Structures are given as C-alpha cells and as structure tokens.
Amino acid sequence: MKIYGHDKQLQIIREAAANERLAHAYLFYGMEGIGKRLVALEIARSLLCPVSAPFACGECPSCKKALHGNHPDIFLFALQEAQSIKIDDIRMLQEKAVLRPFEASKKIFIVDNAEAMTREAANALLKTLEEPPPSSIFFLITSRYHLLPSTVLSRCQKIGFTPLAKDVLTSLLVEENGCAHETALTIAALAGGGVSLAKNMLEGDIMTRRASLQGALRGLLLEREKGVFDFVKVLAGNDKQETQKNLSIIESVCRDVVLFQLFGKTADIINRDWLELVEEMARLFSPLAFVNITREIEGASGALRFNVNRNLLLETICHKIIGAWEW
Numbered sequence: 552m553k554i555y556g557h558d559k560q561l562q563i564i565r566e567a568a569a570n571e572r573l574a575h576a577y578l579f580y581g582m583e584g585i586g587k588r589l590v591a592l593e594i595a596r597s598l599l600c601p602v603s604a605p606f607a608c609g610e611c612p613s614c615k616k617a618l619h620g621n622h623p624d625i626f627l628f629a630l631q632e633a634q635s636i637k638i639d640d641i642r643m644l645q646e647k648a649v650l651r652p653f654e655a656s657k658k659i660f661i662v663d664n665a666e667a668m669t670r671e672a673a674n675a676l677l678k679t680l681e682e683p684p685p686s687s688i689f690f691l692i693t694s695r696y697h698l699l700p701s702t703v704l705s706r707c708q709k710i711g712f713t714p715l716a717k718d719v720l721t722s723l724l725v726e727e728n729g730c731a732h733e734t735a736l737t738i739a740a741l742a743g744g745g746v747s748l749a750k751n752m753l754e755g756d757i758m759t760r761r762a763s764l765q766g767a768l769r770g771l772l773l774e775r776e777k778g779v780f781d782f783v784k785v786l787a788g789n790d791k792q793e794t795q796k797n798l799s800i801i802e803s804v805c806r807d808v809v810l811f812q813l814f815g816k817t818a819d820i821i822n823r824d825w826l827e828l829v830e831e832m833a834r835l836f837s838p839l840a841f842v843n844i845t846r847e848i849e850g851a852s853g854a855l856r857f858n859v860n861r862n863l864l865l866e867t868i869c870h871k872i873i874g875a876w877e878w
C-alpha cells in the first residue's frame with residue numbers, strides 16, 4: 552500500500568516500535584480526508600508483519616491479510632457520518648482487547664471518527680486506556696480533536712497530520728486516478744492538500760465546470776450587464792452544493808488575481824490554466840476591488856446555508872464585480 556506524504560508520522564511510530572517504546576494508544580488528528588486512517592492501517596500492517604516489522608514486507612500471509620482487511624488481529628471501527636459510537640461498540644472492542652492475539656504478537660484497534668463516541672462510550676474506553684491490555688495498541692482518529700474528552704486525550708500520544716503538499720497530492724492524483732498532470736496540479740491546489748476533497752472534485756467533473764465558469768466569466772467581463780444572465784445561470788448550477796463549489800472556484804480566481812497584481816506570475820497561483828484571464832482581470836480591477844469581491848463571495852457562501860433566493864444572491868455578486876470594475 553503506497554502512502555502519499557505523512558512520512559514524519561510514519562517514522563515516529565516506526566522508531567518507537569524499533570526501540571520497543573510503542574505507546575498503548577495514539578491519537579491521530581488533523582483535517583478530514585487527508586489519509587489518517589490509511590496511515591493507521593499501514594502502521595497496523597507494518598507492526599504485525601513477522602518478516603520485516605516495523606515495515607510491511609507486503610509478501611507474507613500477515614501482510615496480505617492486512618491488505619485485504621481480513622487480518623484477525625486488526626480491528627477497524629469506522630462510522631458513516633451522523634452516527635455515534637455507542638457504549639456497546641466499545642464493550643465489544645474491549646472484549647476483543649483482553650484476549651490474546653490470534654496470530655500476531657499484537658492486536659491493533661483503530662477507531663475512526665473517535666469524536667463520535669457518546670460520553671458513556673468514551674468513559675468505557677477510558678478504562679481500557681487507563682489499564683491497557685498488554686498486547687493491544689489503540690489508534691484513535693479524529694478531525695475534531697476538541698470534541699474528545701480531555702481524560703481520553705491525556706491517555707493518548709498525539710500525532711498531528713497536515714494536508715498533503717501540492718506536489719505529493721498531484722502525484723497521487725496522477726498515479727491513482729490517472730489524472731493528467733496539469734489537471735492534477737490545478738485540483739491539488741484548489742483542494743488545499745485534501746485528498747478526499749480533490750477526489751470529490753474529480754468525480755464532480757470539476758474541469759468541465761471550470762470551463763463553463765471561465766466562459767461565463769469572460770462573457771461577463773466582455774458584455775457586462777448583458778453577460779449577467781448567463782453568468783448567474785452557470786454560477787447557480789443545479790443545486791446549492793454546486794453553487795457553493797462554483798463560488799469557491801470564483802473565489803480562488805479572485806485570490807489569484809490579487810497574487811498576480813502583487814507578485815506577477817508566481818507558483819502560488821492556483822488556476823494556472825486561466826492565466827490569460829487572470830492577467831486580464833488584474834489589469835481591469837484594483838486589488839482593493841478584489842478584496843471587496845472576495846468578501847461578497849464569502850458572505851454569499853454563508854448565506855447559501857439559509858433559505859435564500861440563489862439567483863438574487865448571485866446577481867448581486869455579478870453587479871459587485873461589474874461595479875468594482877467601473878469604480
């Protein structure tokens with residue numbers, strides 16, 4: 552299993568294993584959708600490999616079982632959104648934790664979305680963490696660290712995860728999703744290092760959406776008032792979620808224009824394939840105008856959560872854009 556990024560986090564645990572200083576419980580925290588669970592699974596596989604622990608050989612029966620998700624000593628507890636981890640779930644886990652490992656020297660328990668534990672569940676788990684069974688290691692994973700009780704947090708060694716670097720996410724999208732390099736580069740930048748977000752963007756056919764947005768934005772700049780209708784139509788998309796995504800693309804373009812005005816053509820520009828349009832907009836508007844437009848877009852994104860008239864909201868943004876130009 553190839554892990555993209557997170558080298559430091561992997562190294563911390565491998566070093567601890569090599570020095571026989573593994574903690575009984577780890578807390579992996581950081582932004583959602585960046586690969587924390589994958590790292591925990593890879594670590595589980597590595598720690599249990601009888602051939603080359605703390606690295607997975609990838610060839611032995613233990614490594615193969617772990618890869619296929621059927622190793623009897625690796626327990627993954629993962630939830631769908633909007634559910635909670637109940638006390639019975641934790642009890643089931645505790646019953647398994649007190650037994651000796653079936654095949655390996657250790658048992659690994661991975662609890663994803665640990666913040667979804669009810670208070671009773673967290674208290675039950677706390678007892679296990681206070682008196683950990685000798686051969687069990689727990690990995691709690693969360694993107695909402697602050698929702699976990701401090702008593703649980705204090706029993707875990709905390710390891711923070713950061714979004715992937717742009718070049719690492721670009722390679723992932725090229726190698727795993729067969730994405731063209733230029734497209735991958737743009738999506739990696741738009742997703743801010745979030746793997747799930749980038750993959751969602753790919754599935755949502757973001758490049759087609761961007762192309763329509765680019766056309767409509769050009770129309771708006773060229774025809775002003777006459778271009779408003781088409782721009783609003785494209786920006787609105789089919790539903791609120793699409794509007795939200797489209798607004799964040801326009802926001803990223805505004806950010807690029809300001810960057811261009813300040814530093815010229817820099818590597819930090821997200822929409823590199825729109826450079827011509829970015830340059831044109833940089834000529835037409837003042838940096839202050841973009842600060843204002845960005846603020847409007849942020850306001851609109853927030854307002855979308857409520858029951859507002861989407862078209863009216865978007866028309867206002869269009870007029871702000873046109874108005875800012877004249878100003």
Ligand SMILES: [Zn+2]
Pocket residue numbers: 600601602603607608609610611612613614
């Ligand atoms: Zn192995």
